[in-house]
Structures are given as C-alpha cells and as structure tokens.
Amino acid sequence: MTEIQRLKIIIDKLNFKTQKDFAQSLNIQPGSLSDILRERVGVSTAIKDRLFLKFNVNIDWLENGVGEPFLKKGPTISEAKEGVPYFDISLSDTDTLLLEEEQAEYFVNYKPFNDCTAYLPVYGDSMYPKYASGEIIAVREVTNYEVLQWGEAYVVMTNADSNNMRTIKLVHQHPDQSKLVLRASNPNFKGETIIDKKSITSLYIIKGKITRNLI
Structure with a gap:
C-alpha cells in the first residue's frame, strides 16, 4: 500500500462528506488535494504536520504503514x-x-x-x-x-x-x-x-x- 492509498483511508475514516471539505479543513486548495490523490505530487511536510496536529494522524503509519492510523489525543x-x-x-x-x-x-x-x-x-x-x-x-x-x-x-x-x-x-x-x-x-x-x-x-x-x- 502506498502513502497516497493510506491518505485516502484517512480521509474515509475522518468521515468528510467531500474531498473539498477535507481540503478546506487543512487550509489547502481542493485542486492541490486532487493532485496529491492522483499521485501527481507528494504529501508535503506542512500537510503532514496539519494532519498530525488537527486530526492526530499517525504519520509513521501514513508514510510507512507502521502502527495505527490515528494516535491518542495530543496537540x-x-x-x-x-x-x-x-x-x-x-x-x-x-x-x-x-x-x-x-x-x-x-x-x-x-x-x-x-x-x-x-x-x-x-x-x-x-x-x-x-x-x-x-x-x-x-x-x-x-x-x-x-x-x-x-x-x-x-x-x-x-x-x-x-x-x-x-x-x-x-x-x-x-x-x-x-x-x-x-x-x-x-x-x-x-x-x-x-x-x-x-x-x-x-x-x-x-x-x-x-x-x-x-x-
């Protein structure tokens, strides 16, 4: 499983109605998210920081499949x-x-x-x-x-x-x-x-x- 495939799982688990809603929650343009999901560009460090800080996403899991998708509540x-x-x-x-x-x-x-x-x-x-x-x-x-x-x-x-x-x-x-x-x-x-x-x-x-x- 690739990093992008794991990101799609994260989006599904967060229960956003649309990809646009998810993009807005991270303060990025929907087109930028679309480029990521189509594997035209990678997931930037800034976006990973926002996933971690806002949704407690386990970035080790996102990048390498290690552990669980989400961490216990933190920052x-x-x-x-x-x-x-x-x-x-x-x-x-x-x-x-x-x-x-x-x-x-x-x-x-x-x-x-x-x-x-x-x-x-x-x-x-x-x-x-x-x-x-x-x-x-x-x-x-x-x-x-x-x-x-x-x-x-x-x-x-x-x-x-x-x-x-x-x-x-x-x-x-x-x-x-x-x-x-x-x-x-x-x-x-x-x-x-x-x-x-x-x-x-x-x-x-x-x-x-x-x-x-x-x-």
Whole structure:
C-alpha cells in the first residue's frame, strides 16, 4: 500500500462528506488535494504536520504503514487562536525571527507548552538525534543572556559580526563570560562555534518537541 492509498483511508475514516471539505479543513486548495490523490505530487511536510496536529494522524503509519492510523489525543489546532502560534519557516530562509501572530500558520493548543513563544519545524540534521528534521519544536524567547541553561538546545540568531547565523545548537559556557560556545548534538557535525553575546539578535530556548509519533 502506498502513502497516497493510506491518505485516502484517512480521509474515509475522518468521515468528510467531500474531498473539498477535507481540503478546506487543512487550509489547502481542493485542486492541490486532487493532485496529491492522483499521485501527481507528494504529501508535503506542512500537510503532514496539519494532519498530525488537527486530526492526530499517525504519520509513521501514513508514510510507512507502521502502527495505527490515528494516535491518542495530543496537540490540536485551535480554531479560536488559543495556544501557541506555529510558524512554517526555515531558519535559513529568514533574516530575523520576528514571530508576529498574524503571520502564524495556525495555533497549537497543547497544555505542556502553552507558556512558549512559538512552534517551529526542524530542518537539517545537525541536531539529530536530539531533534530530527521534520519534528516540531516549542521555543520560548530568552532576553537575559547572562542566565542560560548550559548544555541545552537553543535557536540562535546573530548579526553580521557572527556571520548572520541562524541555527539550532547546544549552548555551553565559555571562559570569557562575554562569549558562548555552540555545538551540534549530531556526532557527524564536529567542532564548535564561538560567538559574542553582543552579536545575538534573538535567542530562544527549546522547551521540547511534539514529534509526529509523540503519543
């Protein structure tokens, strides 16, 4: 059975009257859904995230047939803009991380992380296995760079003095209190980066993740 065949099963199990209704529930065009079901295009990561967040679809099952089609109740998309905004952006594609609520794709209501600033998708493998590409991380903004949790993962953004860095890294203490040491958690990404605290434009601690097979 293919991924598209399993998606059709999901649609049937969700009891939508029409494919158009299903497409509207995911905020995609009916024509885009039609292209997917006709196997002209694949199921994008953004659509999979919406299936997971809105309907608790087990993405492992959708992609590989592993487990059951649906997970137990977990994070949900809030139609009333309650919860934490989700931004479907890649850090490498943005100059600043100004997370304006009106630019959010949707809001995720998940009590353990409702004190966070935003949800962001993970791209790349430098933080694997701690955070894998395709997972969704909950982040909270940090404004006091003098009180950090050493060894924890942060979203770090810097100005031109530190090469306009946009990255997720483990933050470690440097002997010079005006600097920070950044390291990847993936052993294939060796070495470390030293930055000046004054070059930081935005800093967000990662409070956790909502993986597609979390529950």
